[in-house]
Amino acid sequence: MVMPAADIISRLASNDGFPEDTIQHCLDHPDEAIPVLLDLLTANAAGKDLTEETKAALFYGAHILGEVQEKRAFAPLMTLLQSGDDDVADVFGDAVTETIGQILIAVYDGDLATLERGIANRYVEAFIRDAFFSAWTYTVLTGTTPEVHARAFLEAFPRAVAPEPDSFLWGSWIATIADLQYEDLKPLIEQTFRDGLISVDEFGLWPTEMSDYDYHLSEARKATDRKAWMRASRYWPFEDTIGTLLDWGADDEDVAADDDYLSSLDPAYLKAAEGDYPFLPGEPVHNPFKSVGRNDPCPCGSGKKYKKCCLQ
Secondary structure, eight states: OOOOOOHHHHHHHHHOOOHHHHHHHHHEEEEEEHHHHHHHHHHHHTTOOHHHHHHHHHHHHHHHHHHTGGGGGHHOOOOOOOOHHOOOOOOOTTTHHHHHHHHHHHOOOOOOHHHHHHHHHTOHHHHHHHHHHHHHHHHHHHTTOOOOHHHHHHHHHHHOOOOOOOOOOHHHHHHHHHHOOOGGHHHHHHHHHHHTOOOOTTTTTTTOOHHHHHHHHHHHOOOOOHHHHHHTTTOSOOHHHHHHHHHHTTTTHHTTTOOOHTTSHHHHHHHHHSSOOOTTTSSOOOOOOOOOOOBBBTTTTTOOOOOOGTOO
């Protein structure tokens, strides 16, 4: 049965719970659904105003396009993510740190220059640029991007990209070097710290540390199953819209089910938390730390920034 374009959009945007049947219909009928979702993505990338309906539809649509590995989605998605529009953050919410990197991997069309311009784009939030970095790293890990080019890009990064000294993106750079096991670049990282290019923020917290390099390198070295390590590190194409996003729609009973875990947490941490699931359109919003800013000390007591700890 053919579903009209307007019905696909309205059903994806419905507030009547998770639109599993509509998502499955789109996956079962890609010739029918993909043009609709591409048109929606392209129109909004071109500056069309987002309504509440199109926000939700675009959220699900991006994941569907990722699952079917629709390469035509890469260019408009990259444009939209760099638009600087506050509505974009409303659309993707927690997907920025959870799934956008994997969606970009899935829809990547070979345009490495666009990825690298995105990483270097100072006007884009660091978490989005981190997603670009994840997709870029995947191209290196899979041999799509030559190692010579990858090394040159990473070596030039401190001066050519030059993030703000307290930017989360420094952590992305250091993790990438370690994940690729480019151990000869460790002195460059150390020099970058010495030169003050990476420094503390107003709270006296570092955006990243050499221990992050050591941790990532250790994990990459000991990985005996490369594919399993890549999946665990989210260097893998997005695959399961329904399975992934159903987990995000867990209700409060599911959130509270793990009593052993909850009882182990510091009371201040629990006071700041209202749930531990990412935001899902059409469901009640569970914001784990609604009173905590991204650059605030994490309430879990780790001593790290929230954005470098429980926000991830």
